[in-house]
Amino acid sequence: MLTRWLQPLFRYFESRIGPYPEGDVATPPKGLFPFIWHFSRPVWPWLLVMSLLTALVSAAEVVFFRYMGEQVDWLGNVERANFWAEHGAWLMGVGAAVLVGLPLLVLVQSLVTHQSIFGNYPMIGRWLSHRHMLSQSLAFYQDEFAGRVSQKVMQTALAIRETVTKVMDLMVYAIVYFTGAAFLLAQADPWLTLPLAIWLVGYLGIMRFFVPRLRDVSMAQADARAQMTGRVVDSYSNIQTIKLFADTRRELDYAKGAMQGFMATVHRQMRLVTVLSVCLTLLNTLLLVGMAAMAITTWYVDTISLGVLAIAIALVMRVRFMSDWILWEVAGLFENIGTVQDGMNTIAQAPTVSDAPNARALSVPRGEIHFEALRFGYPQAVGEYKTVFDGLDLTIAPNEKVGLIGRSGAGKSTLANLLLRFYDIQGGRITIDGQNIAEVSQTSLRHQIGMVTQDTSLLHRSLRDNIRYGSPDASDEDVWNAVRRAHADTFINDLVDTKGRRGLDAHVGERGVKLSGGQRQRIAIARVLLKNAPILVLDEATSALDSEVEAAIQEQLETLMEGKTVIAIAHRLSTIAMLDRLIVVDEGRIVESGTHQALLAKGGIYARLWQRQSGGFIGLDVTADRPNV
Template sequence: MFRFFESRIDPFPATEPEAPPKTLLGFVAHYTRPVWPWLITLSVLTAILSVFEVVFLGFLGTLVDWLAAADRETLFEEHGAGLIAMAAFILIGFPLLVLFNSLITHQTIFGNFPMLARWLTHRYVLDQSMSFFQDEFAGRVSQKVMQTALAVRETVMKVLDIFVYVAVYFVGALVLVGGAEPFLMIPLVMWLAGYIWLLVHFIPRLRDISMKQADARAEMTGRVVDSYTNIQTIKLFAHARREEGYAREAMSGFMGTVYKQMRLVTGLYTLLQTLNAVLLVAVTASTIIAWQMGLVGLGVVAVAVAIVMRIRAMSDWILWETAGLFEAVGTIQDGINTIAQEQAIRDVPDAKPLAVSQGAIRFDNIAFHYGKESGVIEGLNLDIAPGEKVGLVGRSGVGKSTLVNLLLRFYELEGGRIIIDGQDISQVTQDSLRRQIGMVTQDTSLLHRSIRDNIAYGSADADDAAVMEAARRAQADAFIPDLSDIDGRTGYDAHVGERGVKLSGGQRQRIAIARILLKDAPILVLDEATSALDSEVEAAIQDQLYQLMEGKTVIAIAHRLSTIAMLDRLVVMEGGRIIEQGSHDALLAQDGVYAQLWKRQSGGFLNVDADWTVAAK
């Protein structure tokens, strides 16, 4: 039975996630669409239960009248059928309704609904561009994905609950009391007017402060996560106290919103309890006076007082539900600002997979400025033949890494085209493009998973034998058997910590190289791929990299010119343009910028500031 109701909603639909609307109602409706049939069913059941409560209170009044007027000897003869019917419904019908209501609430909706929203938002956010993640804290984004999903569920369910209870219960109570004597409805109507005023006055203020609180909470979490993520840097610079101040600033901002919120809560709660006390006195006095005047029986007095007590309890519930509703609304509106951002880089309609048969690359008059008016890359043309090995040379900031990022389509070109084997990369799917390019960067980041998982990330079909062979070729098999983690996992099963923090820079680099060896893509990009390795390991891995380069088109970036001098062609960049190109020997023969750089190297490294300035003059 539980499994049946738990499987009514698929929390992980395979359909591609769509961009959510930026309006509150549109955003909520977008993630609620698959759940609506069950929400409507739940609302109907809630309405039935509310009607039953009102009917039961009415029956209590009738029972009091029966007991006041009936003879003890003949009570069951006269009213036994009614008593048995009500008892049967209370013992059988009511529990069944509650069971069905609970199964839909807790098994069908409660867990599946927010997970569905998380799944869709997570998949949508994963497809955001690199610039999106560079502008946000990872902890901030993840918290908004988690919080917003819960807030969507809370918003929808609270609205439905409040609407059903107010529409059914309060109206039923008015009918029940007014049916006995119309003027008894006056205290209830006046109380309702006062209650609505409280909601109108306080709830928008609670909503506004809740929005600020959600943003402050995300900021606080983002700063704490940022500190933990960069704990090595903090330790190296002995800035634990500085980080305390950085976190405390955000925490103090969050507490400021909490204090303002709690002041509103205290005022609201005090006024509500005063209003409820007035209602209790007014209704009790009115019904007693009506009974004294002979207008109503004792049953009406009992029912009216019972209804007031129920309304008092219900008013507290509705108030906090409404306050929680607007808090959830504030969280959603804050989440919309992040989650509903349009994806800067999207596949064009009917984009085809990239087919790489040779590996020819053409940068055709490309321009890119990171959104600025000028700079970085302007009017660059570069043709790379199939299987050609090209090295990019130049100081930091001249556009080498930007060129590679544009090839991977991490950013959209602002002018020109990049073509691979005759196919414009803006017209093919991003996934297929990146599957055809293997890249090893200087700043290697590993997943907080096992060594095996990190290496196998290069190929979804890789078995253990392939993983171990890639590790051997990358000279990583020497240290992997000695690895262990806090949970006792060893070797290839050991987890590497967040971003691979438990490994040394050289070990991370060798795992990254093993991953690329396993990927075996036809286009290879090396961005300071061996910079974190010592000379002995680098020499060993260089042989494997040379083997890996065979039959591939290669773009290599290195400040240590000796590591790329043997490539087919070297391209010297300055100011986003190509100023020299040719083989190592040809460039030395030209006695130009490259030749001057080669002469001025110290230990094989390019002095990216002073040497470049001298050479460029």
């Protein structure tokens, strides 16, 4: 009944803060306080309200102690015979005010804290961090564990909330309470503040010694936890490889190494905890004994009343219990600060590839692609690059179908990645219909390019969602049309996942592991068929298919390529021999270019590769066939 009555209040306060801020995606700043403020801007007015209400609750508790002390003195002097007749109504009124006023104050404070702030605040951090992580460059994820990144996004957002609320809630409560208690005792007798002052010095000394050490070990523990999670997730993500090589022991040792590193930080932390507990108990015991001795002495010499003695002992007992709580909260505060700093090192990295200011949308009326004096190398150490292209020039005419040929590492896939602007080039430029791709938005660029890769990765969602990923507004009829053209209808209707979902509704597992390589490839082809972009990149698009299915799909790909500019990469030359132009790339340079027949007549690298292949694949060792260029 009470919960139902409070539902409107819950809903009102839960909706005061929007957990999913919109606007441009910005890289969080790297300083601790600017980083925290970046995620706290939408919440700060409510944080101030929370602090004010916390101060009122703390002050009310101190006032209540004072009132109880006065009651002790008053009850010691009042006549019992007429007590209820003279004072009953007033006492009941005060009691009713306390019973109603304090719970209402706590209710409002709790609604602001728990309904408005606690749920929405960390979600703002997760949402903004996730948006930023999705805008990160491809190179960022090639150097990171996905599990490690996701954990830092999750735990950093929570640590930001804990850091800020501890400062603005706990600290306000403690400061108001201790200040009020000291003032109350000083009013009665200044000597009563002496044990409290000595205790405070000792308490601050304990904090100064232990808190930084707890902070350091907490930072190490956060990093060790992320490393441990990353290794475990890496094992689960590559479970097929682990099973294939039957090397569970090595994988266990790999995870155990990270777990042992984490346990080392746990042991360091728990040793500090034990010593801290003993020191704090000793200090609190000294406070209790000292305050009792001082209060009894001042009462004995008749400088304070019995009520003040009762207040002093009650306040000290309360301080004794609070000190434990406050110290651990402060230690937790620095632990969370350590977690925030650790997460900041990952989250506050600017993307290496970013849109230019006021980047316009790419328009592709024709589809001409021009690589001009292209220079690019993959970053190695700081300031060092492994050169792939050094001055490459290539023009692909509108609607021209070009095949790229070369040994592994020659730069074929790199050229496709640069066209998609997964990396920024170090020199030259790439244009589409005269528009420099560095000056258009990445989103609009990739909307205009359809790509099928050799290593097809599907999302752990339904087949329908995977196929419709590049065309969210496509109808089911359009989806099925793409499925049939990709020859994926032969297996889709037979798919059933663990929850009984069938056909297009079946989920495919992480990275599409529930499908065979050929099935994943056909789904990827269906996805690109549905996207119908004016520029098409095929990077070993049929490599995972058997010959019969490949021959059937080849006809659909030829239909798909009509009216499009196409770049096709293949080791199996028979799949690209019919294209308008074939380009042989070696060590980042174009060494041959022409039609299939022209290159055969030339008798160069392509002709030797064609003869050697006989329906097979290009070998890795073509050194003897390289021209002296």
